[in-house]
Amino acid sequence: MDLTTNHFLFVSAALFVIGMMGVLTRRNILIVFMCVEMMVAAVGISLVAFSHETATINGQVFFLFALAVAAAESAVGLAIVVALSRQGRAPDVEEMQTLRN
Amino acid sequence: MEPTKTEFNVMESTQTDYSGTLMVEDEHELASGERVMTLNMGPQHPSTHGVMRVLLKLDGETVIECDPMIGYLHRGTEKLSETKRYAQIVPWTDRLDYTAAPQNNLGYVLAVEKLLGLNVPERAQYWRVIMVELSRLASHLVWLGTHALDIGALSMSLYTFREREMIMDIFETFCGARLTTNMMEIGGFSRPLPDTLIEQIRNFLRVFPNRITEYTDLLTANPIWLARTKGVGVITPEAATSYSLTGACLRGSGINYDIRKADPYLVYDQLDFEVPLGQFGDVFDRYLVRVEEMRQAHKIITQALNYIEHDDRPMMAYESAYVMPPHMGTMTTAEDMQRHFVWVIKGFSAPIGEVYHAIEHGKGEFGIHIVSDGGSMPYRMRIRTPDYVNLGVLPHMAQGAMLADMVALIGTIDIVLGSVDR
Amino acid sequence: MTDGENQKSNAVVTTGTGWERELYYDDDLSKHPVVRELSAVFPDDFLDAVRFRNETTIYVTPARFRDIAMYMRDHEKLQINFLSDLTAVDMLNLRTAPRFDVTAQLYSIPNRVRLRMKTSIDDGQSVPSLVPVFNGANWMERECYDMFGIFFEGHPNLRRILLQDDWDEGHPLRKDYPTRGWKDFPVYNKERTIRRTKTRWTGRGV
Amino acid sequence: MSWELVFFAVFSAAMLLTGIGVVALENPVHSAISLVGCFINVAALFVMLGAEFLGVLQIIIYTGAVLVLVLFTIMLVDPNKLPAFYVGKPMQRNVSAIVGAILMVELGVAIVTRVALEQIGPHTNAMVDQMGGNVQAIGQVMLSEYALAFEVASLVLTVGVVGAVVVGLPNRLGALDTVTMSLGHSRGAEDAIAAGPKFESPMNIPAERYVAPVGERKVVMTKDPDKYTHPGETSK
């Protein structure tokens, strides 16, 4: 049987679920970051699959913007983690409840 | 008190303690989180010019505190020289600054002659000046080669060592040894000069000036070299005087103290040469001063050689009782042979007294302080080596310096661990 | 060293301001500016002055060692602003009473004049350190402490410099310290001395 | 079994395995490495779908820059401060597993029952090749239809960069525990810098006098030993 878009959608759904579980279970904020990026990549696969199926290129352009925004978001996130670690506080999801430093 | 760093890491804080340790208290109240790393530039390190360990306290990239730990090459020269006769100590002095052995020999021999009140014939004095200036060139070439190599210019050391080979050959023809020359004797030179010596020195003198321009073309206009040396390791004239720096470290900060001019010995007052002085006292100024010193040394050698080339007067002060009689005399006349015997077995007994004589060594003021109790061995011989004292300024200079600059700072003081540890 | 060279003229120039460079090298010590100045300002601490081989040595009491150095450095005429060397001599075999002679080799860069300042102390007595006057004295005093065990009171960080920090066998440059050191190294056993072997080069065995 | 299916199977299996590795591995650096593997396979999938530009971009942006920063942060943060792997309450992990399974089933059903979209866009493979390739196509579309979104994206990026710098700027000094690493042979007592009495320094540096002269640095030559014997005379 040949390769259809559904295959890609299954795979992207699986990756998305793995990322979501990572975000839910792990406490280390850096691992949470990585799982968020995995979810973005999963969404990317489905986008490109659809753009391939509908032979329009908008899906790919849309993912390009998603890449840019996700990169900016993780830059700021990492800066927060670095600032926290400088104050001697662990990058731990539970501990960072309040926005006051 | 937090040491604020100016652009040229001149310590702005007024209560800076120029002593070995830092004015900033040990429990430096730095914001939490950042780690102060203690790092060892260990004894076996490519750019510590021998065996020295520098213990650095770093805040990230900048050096907070630097403590050089020396003594790995300490051979107790001063203690041993109390059990040796005056003439037997000359070979010890070669091993002090092994890149400039003739200068160490001269420093010791002049001190002993001052103690004995011995006047050396003028021809020997001129030849001593020639040999010492050649040795100054050799030690400056070693400095330039290793200094540039530490900062990254690889081929610089190959060029400078090529010139140094020519000087080594001259020493070899003159006294048979390249490094541990042991050429100076108390009273002058006892052996006749080899005939190819003058022609070899002439070749070297003809070739050397444009070789210096070769070095300066490669480095002085090189923007990366300027970026790595300008404004680094600044020593102000007050700090230089207070830290008793001598040689290019002092003159780099603009203080005119060259013993060949200030307190002339040998025939330096009859020779015409200039003393280079820096303006700002950073690594670049000391580099310029030392390169200029090389040119002046070349000028001195040419003048001395022109004056003494065709002179054939005796080279040894045979008339004095402190000197071994000439070889022919020992073989033929009775009292020469008897004097030779006493000189070899018992050595001469020096007058009671205390003497300090300093010469302008390639690295600074090399002084020998002899206390004599009338015996044939010095009661106490103190060797004031320039490297040991100049190294004392490293903790002051390294405050606020970048870690990568440490190699440049160690290179600019121009130390050789043999004469630091004695 | 041409003796007469820098002794311009034995005849003393009386008219001058009294601070010329020649007076420093005059045989009549009373004209020597430092001697004149110190005997006026520190009468009881300035003990003696000696001339030998065109050098002047002054002896001072240990208590005022630093103050005299500070005074000479800040004096606007003397300007002895350079400490070229600081060392010690163990006078055990030469005299009985004070054991050590701490010698400071001073130099004035503006006046181009050398001066030696000595003070004698007993074993265990301390000397005021010159670090507040000259920073170069820091390492010199550390070496003096390392080699002679002389404690310089007021030194910022007095510890051994050449020997290991935990060298517990005393201070080597003292006269009562054996040249070979206290440990008796195993003497090479005499029975198996090397027989003279005939070698190709020497032929007759070396 | 067409070649494409085989390649697809390999890439997606590797991707999912490394994805699980990111979540499951205990050492954060190991999970970062497995994420790199995951992204490379994602890029491979993009290329299979004809989106080479996105594939290469994915590697350059994510793997090359963002993940490297994550690695830097992981390495710079003090290891003994990282939260333990198993500290989460067990109940929390089981719940997430159940939620995950439910979500997976729903997505599966949605995917199977969806109706295939028909080709509406002009960008068939042939037309894309005729335009000179995927990159040109994206470029053409991006700057014509989505020009505004392009500008907004650049705005977001600049805000991100400025925010990161402001938040992350270290105030230079900081010290807590010193860690001594002796590379060379350490001689003598470890606490080498004994704290002796601190002493007032004999002389200060008039800092304002020592600004390096700009321009050509020259050496002052002199023959007379009495000149330039006081500090600062050469730099006049």
Added chain:
Amino acid sequence: MGDQPIWITFIVTFVIMIVLLTSMAYTTWYERKVLARFQDRIGPTRTGPAGLLQPLADAVKLMGKEDLIPEAADRKVFYFAPMITFITAILAAAVIPWGGTIELFGQSVNLYPTDLNVGALFILATGSIGVYGIILGGWSSGNRYSLLGAIRSAAQVISYELILGFSLVGIFIITGTMSLKEIMFRQHETISFGPFEIANWFVLSQPLAFVLFVIAAVAETNRAPFDLPEAESELVAGFMTEYSAMRFALYFLGEYISMIIMSLFASTLFLGGTSGPGADTYWPLGIMWLVLKAIAFLFFYIWLRATLPRFRFDQLMGLAWKVLLPLAILNIALTAFFRLIGNGQVF
């Protein structure tokens, strides 16, 4: 992909791989010889005629050495970190064009492994994965200082990779494509310049981009004035200190391969790859031209290493972000402006 059967591509790729590995070995020999000539000495002569077997001797020596792994190290990561650098460096060769399609033994053979239409970006991508070799190498050797050394070298490579990318944008604007084959053939056309015809090399139309590219390429491969890791291992403990024998050789050879790739890349982009008199009629001549240009670049690398001292880390980063980046953006603006004028959209 290519219009030729798959097995021909394998053969071409295999041949190119062999050429690359041997030329890597002989670059080490070439560097020793040229460095020696700079420093007034003659370099290796013992091993074979004029030291030609020196790379072999080095390889045998490095194989023979004991390969110790520090006990504080993370064994797995320590094991394969150098391989990342080595493999990604070779991977980049997949996109370098050695010529057009030619007729050989009745088959039409493309003289390039593949022609991705994102070729230039592909080389940047392999470069950015190569950074992991440095970081993981430093982290896994256990001691804190090689970690810090690794992070500093990685920061250097990342910031100069950015400038590398920016300096290429100028060329993409002119040619409109990223595929190296088109870029190369674009430079084969001749433009008349006064009385004589010259090939339209991009170094003529993009001088600033060429200078930026060369600086960034030198910094990317940690060479010459930017050789921070080598100075690091002397000073602090660069990431390579814990490595010995074969693994150190992988890093060392990875550096040389990326040097060759950067030279080939630069000559394809700026010096017109295989363009040169007689290159269109006779394809081996084209390859010879490309090799000559690459050798010229390698000579430039070695010349830098012989003469220039080393940058300090903060100067290095300052140069990248404060000087080269603005210049790169300026260059992009200028090229875009002239392109608009060219298309007549402005006047």
